Amino acid sequence: MENINKFQTISKQALQRLPYYLNFLKSQKAKKQSNTSASMIAEGLRLNQVQVRKDLAAVSSGGRPKTGYGTEDLISDIEQFLGYNNTHDAILIGAGNLGRSLLSYKGFEECGMKIVAAFDIDKHVAGTEAGGHPIFPMEKLEDLAGRLKVKIGIIAVPAESAQEVCDLLVGSGILAIWNFAPVYLDAPEDILIQNENMAASLAVLSKHVEEKFGR
Amino acid sequence: MENINKFQTISKQALQRLPYYLNFLKSQKAKKQSNTSASMIAEGLRLNQVQVRKDLAAVSSGGRPKTGYGTEDLISDIEQFLGYNNTHDAILIGAGNLGRSLLSYKGFEECGMKIVAAFDIDKHVAGTEAGGHPIFPMEKLEDLAGRLKVKIGIIAVPAESAQEVCDLLVGSGILAIWNFAPVYLDAPEDILIQNENMAASLAVLSKHVEEKFGR
DNA sequence: ATTATATCGATATTTCGATATCGATATAAT
DNA sequence: ATTATATCGATATCGAAATATCGATATAAT
Numbered sequence: 247m248e249n250i251n252k253f254q255t256i257s258k259q260a261l262q263r264l265p266y267y268l269n270f271l272k273s274q275k276a277k278k279q280s281n282t283s284a285s286m287i288a289e290g291l292r293l294n295q296v297q298v299r300k301d302l303a304a305v306s307s308g309g310r311p312k313t314g315y316g317t318e319d320l321i322s323d324i325e326q327f328l329g330y331n332n333t334h335d336a337i338l339i340g341a342g343n344l345g346r347s348l349l350s351y352k353g354f355e356e357c358g359m360k361i362v363a364a365f366d367i368d369k370h371v372a373g374t375e376a377g378g379h380p381i382f383p384m385e386k387l388e389d390l391a392g393r394l395k396v397k398i399g400i401i402a403v404p405a406e407s408a409q410e411v412c413d414l415l416v417g418s419g420i421l422a423i424w425n426f427a428p429v430y431l432d433a434p435e436d437i438l439i440q441n442e443n444m445a446a447s448l449a450v451l452s453k454h455v456e457e458k459f460g461r
Numbered sequence: 462m463e464n465i466n467k468f469q470t471i472s473k474q475a476l477q478r479l480p481y482y483l484n485f486l487k488s489q490k491a492k493k494q495s496n497t498s499a500s501m502i503a504e505g506l507r508l509n510q511v512q513v514r515k516d517l518a519a520v521s522s523g524g525r526p527k528t529g530y531g532t533e534d535l536i537s538d539i540e541q542f543l544g545y546n547n548t549h550d551a552i553l554i555g556a557g558n559l560g561r562s563l564l565s566y567k568g569f570e571e572c573g574m575k576i577v578a579a580f581d582i583d584k585h586v587a588g589t590e591a592g593g594h595p596i597f598p599m600e601k602l603e604d605l606a607g608r609l610k611v612k613i614g615i616i617a618v619p620a621e622s623a624q625e626v627c628d629l630l631v632g633s634g635i636l637a638i639w640n641f642a643p644v645y646l647d648a649p650e651d652i653l654i655q656n657e658n659m660a661a662s663l664a665v666l667s668k669h670v671e672e673k674f675g676r
Numbered sequence: 677a678t679t680a681t682a683t684c685g686a687t688a689t690t691t692c693g694a695t696a697t698c699g700a701t702a703t704a705a706t
Numbered sequence: 707a708t709t710a711t712a713t714c715g716a717t718a719t720c721g722a723a724a725t726a727t728c729g730a731t732a733t734a735a736t
Contacts, residue, residue: 256668257692257693258665259693259694260693261661261664261665261668262658262661262662262664262665263661264661264664265643265658265660265661265663265664266643266644266645266658266661268660269620269643269644269645270645283712283713283714284713284714285712285713290645291645292645292647294694294695294696295695295713296694296695296696296697296715297693297694297695299713299714299715300693300694300715302714303714303715303716309713309714309715310701310702310703310713310714311700311701311702311703311711311712311713311714311715312701312702312703312704312711312712312713312714313702313703313712313713314712314713314714327668328664328667328668329667329668329670329671330667334667334670343562343565343566344562344566346562347558347559347561347562350558351558351559353659353660354659354663357660357663357664357667358663358667359663359666359667397670397673397674398666398667398670405484421669421670421673421674422666422667422669422670422673424662424663424666428480428481428484429481429484430481430484430485430505430506430507432507436673438665438666438669438670440662440665440666442659442662443477443480443481444566444568444569444572444657445480445483445568445572446476446477446478446479446480446481447477447639447655447657448480448569448572448573448574448639449476449477449479449480449543449572450473450476450477450653450655451574451613451637451639451653451655452543452544452545452549452572452573452574452613452637453476453542453543453544454636454637454653455544455549455612455613455636455637455653456544458612458636458637458651459612459636472722472723474723474724475723498682498683498684499683499684500682500683509724509725509726510683510725511685511724511725511726511727512723512724512725514683514684514685515685515723515724517684518684518685518686524683524684524685525683525684525731525732525733526681526682526683526684526685526730526731526732526733527681527682527683527684527731527732527733527734528682528683528732528733529682529683529684
């Protein structure tokens with residue numbers, strides 16, 4: 247059936263659970279489980295049944311009483327919803343330690359993102375390549391990003407230059423930024439900034455250890 | 462039902478904002494700003510004033526009307542609170558692409574975490590080193606982790622083996638796990654699992670692009 | 677000294693996500 | 707065919723986090 251409300255809003259939290267469902271569903275498929283219910287996912291991932299059911303309702307309408315969802319159907323509904331099928335191009339800025347490992351990571355494409363070019367301020371780095379991606383000097387960014395109509399930018403530069411790079415990206419027509427620098431980025435409201443801050447995660451970890459273990 | 466920790470007076474969300482405050486405060490310090498108010502932080506990070514004030518109240522009591530907080534005092538209060546001062550040892554499992562770049566990342570120590578050893582299932586990898594850290598075979602994990610009294614484990618293995626590694630870590634007395642595998646880990650309730658799932662972040666990004674741009 | 681004001685810190689309100697409840701229904705069992 | 711039940715999906719409730727409001731107070735300006 248058609249999803250009637252195509253502008254249906256799903257919460258960021260729910261969105262972030264979907265990849266976990268996907269992973270679970272794929273393991274179900276590997277086990278030849280042709281049907282999977284919301285309750286099974288909830289149990290496997292130790293989540294609340296209703297929460298899973300609500301999340302799935304936003305993505306698929308193929309659920310049937312007693313049997314649940316067709317495993318493969320649900321997989322493809324989620325992938326469709328997340329846009330894994332039509333790949334978005336991305337550019338990466340900052341080919342240092344982190345940048346290079348992102349460039350050589352092979353898992354992005356199956357999540358619908360393809361890094362098409364990388365840029366670095368360092369003239370010695372520009373001209374080389376990493377993970378099969380060419381690295382260009384920063385001066386080429388605006389022109390290339392515009393011509394390739396790239397919509398996603400990945401910031402892997404040091405904290406000090408992150409805002410500058412952000413401005414450059416916004417100026418080049420980027421719609422979403424994946425920010426690996428540990429700073430808040432100031433950008434227009436319609437630009438999505440997704441922060442991947444290791445320090446923030448670490449804060450949760452070490453606080454827990456402090457509390458459990460005293461210091 | 463929910464195990465409320467009475468000593469935990471701060472939410473996970475607030476905890477994750479602290480590193481951003483820290484970064485902002487350090488840039489203030491670099492600008493010779495000896496005092497910083499909650500309102501300044503809120504404006505700089507585009508957050509709600511009250512939210513920042515509440516977060517700060519949980520970590521410091523040095524705020525004064527009209528002047529705000531002493532920049533350096535607040536920095537050290539936050540660092541103290543997050544445990545950046547007394548370093549926790551960690552071990553990393555899985556010296557593949559991702560694992561190796563985590564091993565060579567230099568920023569963890571200033572956040573109070575030090576990777577003391579790495580492990581890998583592959584006999585060819587064990588015996589080598591990465592980022593100045595020795596890599597041991599998996600068999601040595603339990604013994605080493607126990608003797609070194611390590612409390613943090615970092616999982617950087619493929620999805621398939623993540624649960625197995627998790628069990629091993631829990632058995633070795635680990636208190637908190639930083640999980641880079643895109644799977645839900647089943648562990649006792651008092652073990653903290655902090656998931657770092659790139660696919661989840663990507664989901665948010667690409668959904669945004671889909672919505673803004675159509676296909 | 678008096679006044680104005682920026683900021684803190686406490687309390688109230690709102691918002692939003694998580695959870696509980698319950699009726700509807702497709703399937704399996706009898 | 708009838709009945710039992712697992713599951714869906716909708717609605718209601720709950721709770722935590724975000725935000726608004728406001729009084730108290732330290733500092734600066736007059």
